[in-house]
Amino acid sequence: MAFMDSLVIRRATAEDVAVIVDMLVDDPLGAKREAPGDAAYAEAFKEIEADPRQFLAVAEIGGEVVGTMQLTFIPGLSRRGSTRALIEAVRVRADQRGSGLGQQLAEWAIDTARARGAAMVQLTTDASRVDAHRFYERLGFVASHVGMKLAL
Numbered sequence: 001m002a003f004m005d006s007l008v009i010r011r012a013t014a015e016d017v018a019v020i021v022d023m024l025v026d027d028p029l030g031a032k033r034e035a036p037g038d039a040a041y042a043e044a045f046k047e048i049e050a051d052p053r054q055f056l057a058v059a060e061i062g063g064e065v066v067g068t069m070q071l072t073f074i075p076g077l078s079r080r081g082s083t084r085a086l087i088e089a090v091r092v093r094a095d096q097r098g099s100g101l102g103q104q105l106a107e108w109a110i111d112t113a114r115a116r117g118a119a120m121v122q123l124t125t126d127a128s129r130v131d132a133h134r135f136y137e138r139l140g141f142v143a144s145h146v147g148m149k150l151a152l
Contacts, residue, residue, distance in 0.1 A: 009108045012056040017045050019065045023091035066093040067101050071109050085113030087123040106139050
């Protein structure tokens with residue numbers, strides 16, 4: 001993987017929001033629910049940036065943002081008061097898919113969660129994303145629960 005030498009995973013800045021939204025839109029599910037240019041993204045970024053339990057990450061290669069994910073730390077009472085890390089909104093730019101970048105992002109998230117004392121890393125992935133299910137299973141994730149959502 002030639003990109004490994006130049007890969008940088010860092011905290012997103014406000015300047016990255018438009019590129020992140022573009023990656024969210026470049027997806028069959030995201031294309032139906034995202035609206036590039038909406039001011040809501042800037043407001044959401046401000047909330048994420050202000051919350052120490054949130055890490056909106058971008059992956060850069062050669063100074064270009066080519067991937068993103070959000071890592072959220074959730075304190076809880078279950079499992080003897082342990083913290084969980086939640087992976088959300090993983091996207092890899094279309095021209096980088098299949099390069100191993102998604103694996104690098106996931107491994108970074110797992111290592112970061114471990115370093116912050118999380119006892120578990122969890123995620124949800126849309127039921128229609130069969131390839132994503134196989135990808136996460138290869139990384140050691142187990143489909144142990146049924147996730148449910150209620151749109152409001």
